[in-house]
Amino acid sequence: MRRGLGVVLLVSALGLAPRLAAAQITEVGRIAVPADVKVRFLRVSPDGRQLTAACGDRKLRVWSVPSENASALLRTLDLDGEPISALAYSSDGTWVGASTRTGTVAVFRARTGELAARFNTSGAGRAIRLDALAISPDGSRVAVAPVNAPPELWDIASAKRRAILATPFGGSNALDFSPDGTRLASADEDTTVRLYDADGALRATAEDFPLEAFALAFTPDGKHLVLGGADKRVTLLDGVTGKMVRQFPKQPDSIIWLAPLRAGQTIVSGSFKDESMDLPGATLAWTLDGSAPREVTTQQRFNGGGAVADGRLLLTTMAEGAIVVWAVR
């Protein structure tokens, strides 16, 4: 045991402690955002063809994802000035939804922008902020996360609540449906990750985490759940049982967003510093086979992002509100 400690000390003294390999990242373009508009956050469609951005003027803007550095504003969607709190595409890309700080959910057909449903989830006459949402692949259900309350499952067509999910206290930070729509996962503020069936019945829990996860996503094959959060780790769970499959090394910063690259085999994570959730930290690329994470290095820090499915590009809202397109290798 002493010998092992000596080796560790020697390695540290020589500066040989494991370091992150840097991924190559190159800015290849910017999406032309109107000068008076600031992009707050965005989501990229699963097929990588479009992105929807929540903008500071309380409108949604949909752009085609650039090819050869050309992009087009496809449409602007108006929620009558309600402040947008979260965005989500269904895993098949058919639907895109938005939630607001006043409890409204709006679901659109992603291809056309046609409004499929709009309703308010608040009860008792008081607007309840929604912190996250997820849309089932068949477009029949939406899961929402009211602030400081259990997540809820709503029927989109009837605008009726189907179920209140099973958290004992606090709210939920992130929600995602499995690609086949049979499971819903929630990363809850009580630090537990919960797996439900399509009707909202609790099927599995993962309670091994001392701190909350802020981001959670099923891998495209639905076999795994990837999560990251205040514990500064990316963790891979079994997508059915919730059992831990792999936990990656702890990093200096808390993880706030996750974006899949290369069909889900690589995950890019964004983070924030301990000093403030508004102070972006390192952006890392994680290969799910267990190799060490690679730091995605630029002079700039990302404060939100999405990625196209083929993994060539990472799109990120920058502090100044622009959308920048990066090639990651």
Add this chain to the structure above:
Amino acid sequence: MRSVRLSRRDLLEKSIALGVVTVAAGLTPGAIAAAWDEAAPRPRTPENALGPFYKKHAPDTRTLRIPGDSGMPLAVSGGVFSTRGEALPEATVEVWHTDNRGRYDIDGYRYRARFKPAAGGTYAFDSIMPGHYPDRVCQRVHYLVTAPGHRPLVTQLYFATDPVFEGDPDKNFGRDPLITTRELVRPVMLAGDPGDVHAVVTLDLVLERL
């Protein structure tokens, strides 16, 4: 003339501060108020957001402040009750807050604690005045209170002396969008002697039965 409605606790605290009521050594205002209010029905303590940075497995302690810590010493006390007014000594109280620079200890357990109330349902802990976390407007202490047969209470304690309120919390408590009720903004009494001033704050925690 503007009418002022004081709760019995507020009235007691004011009376102590003005010297109308003399308190025997060793009794805290929280303990006296708890005895005074014993078994009287109580309104549920308003809920407030849980996060950020709730952390499980906090240490069992009532002393969050250690010698040398920066920041004004803070003594918080109160009672844990049901809405029927029954003391809940079987409850578990979890508290956490930032250091005086406004930073949460995410890697460790500084300024985090978990404890049981005393037999009469009273609780007290010593800490420091938290700083301002940049992503939030006001200074705060987070609470998670659980008790068998009762709905968990998630709330936060705010300080009437917070500079954000500019001395008028009645008017300005809404400057923090997370503060939905003036009730959670508590008066701060300064106690001790000039060489050892500390802030004294009370907050009762009233849980609803399931």
